[in-house]
Amino acid sequence: MTVSTGEPAHVASFYHLRDERPGHPHACAGLACFAARTDDPARWQAAQREPRLYCLGQCHRAPAAADAAGAEAPIRVRARAPVLLERILAGGATDLDAYRRLGGGRALERARALAADALIGCIEASGLRGRGGAGFPTGRKWAAVAAQAAADRVVVANADEGDAGAYSDRALIEHDPFRLIEGLSIAAHAIGAPRGYVYLRKEYPRAARVLTAAIDEAQAAGWLAGFELRLVIGQGSYVAGEETALLNSIEGRRAQARLQPPRVAERGLFGAPTLVQNVETLCAVPWIVEHGAQAYAALGFSRSRGTKLLSLNSLFCTPGVVEVEFGLPLRELVEDIGGGLRRGVLRALMVGGPLAGLLPPALLDTRLGFEEMAAVGGAVGHGGVIAFADDSAIAEIAAQVFRFGASESCARCVPCHRGTPRIAAMFEREPGGVRGDAREYAARIEALAATSLCGHGRGLAEFAMSLERHFPQELRACLA
Ligand SMILES: Cc1cc2nc3c(=O)[nH]c(=O)nc-3n(C[C@H](O)[C@H](O)[C@H](O)COP(=O)(O)O)c2cc1C
Ligand code: SF4
Known part of the structure; x- marks a missing residue:
């Protein structure tokens, strides 16, 4: 079943694409x-x-x-075991028979035969961490929701994939939708949730068609065994990907972030304890249940276990979605997997979306891992990898990031709503124009970091800090 968000005018006016047809x-x-x-x-x-x-x-x-031609991204695996993309490489499966023929469904059978505690223990032991950005341990989150004394619990798949530069969730949904449904069903069994939702962005009309058909087929075939699953299509809002804003959006409200506590694990959708999990996180679950926690934990490195999907932008010679193991040096990603840049010289690399940092070429020996990327002022984030060539000045990139930040602010916090357009303007200076005031700039970034209610404002502050750390000369050239 498909439902759409928000109906009253004060709600509808919040969303950028409310009046646009899918695929506009x-x-x-x-x-x-x-x-x-x-x-x-x-x-x-x-x-x-x-x-x-x-x-x-x-x-x-x-x-x-938004035309369809050429929308298919190339897909590759560069890991010892393909956890996420194997079935897609074998042609994908958009109906249940094909999914079962290609090995799908075995994990759900196994999970249903296990006690909830054992299932949660398996996910904890695998070392799986959330792929939506924060990298929170998945098993710990399941245990927190399962521990709530409540009659009702809900599981939500976050398919908003709003981070500019990331398109791996889109590939998973369009080519292997039953894997997401299987991961959701296993999570629902583990936490005792009779119902679940997928929140999908409107910008992905093909994914919406494929997933609607898959949910209908799974339900008609009795595959969900009474678990009620609904698809909700967003109406155009980046902040709707933040989990509390997402729950507001499903409830038919403006997609504005909520004050926490209570955490969504205690009081989430319509007040029920709620598990919100990214698409890629849920898609790793069937493999873990089928192959065992140890097999998954054997992949990756350090405190980042398993594999990660990365989305490479068009400036690489070989762009597309690639599944890699954690521990990969960024240099190997850029020079080997990406084949280097097809024009120009690498100016900066953005890994993990606009709310992560901008890294200089000098840091290409950094290895992909949650802690390792954070240590250099970057992030794994959602796995988007954008190479900027030398035709993009650092000030132009910064202006673009803050314009995006301003346009997508949900307007709950003044430093984010009012401050980000001012910061964008400081980077937009025409050649020979007036420089931004350095003290005003510093105060605005400090306020963003200290007072933002959600990760949107805090992430923009982290982006600014990465400029101070890695591109001080370029920053000084914009400020007086
Ligand atoms: C501004 C903002 C946007 C976000 N957008 C997404 C998104 O599009 N998809 C996603 O999975 N997580 C997104 N997140 C992270 C979610 O809030 C949440 O941490 C995640 O869905 C939890 O799932 P995980 O533990 O599997 O990563 C966003 C966070 C922020 C602050
Ligand atoms: S930081 Fe920005 S996006 Fe987040 S709640 Fe505040 S105004 Fe909204």
């Missing part, structure tokens, strides 16, 4: 399209129309527009 003809204004803007200036110009669209998830062929 806009070009994309996301950061990967910005990085590739000189490849098609006319298309980039078209992307400046309102409402701006961040992002279509077609960063492999940026600058992108």
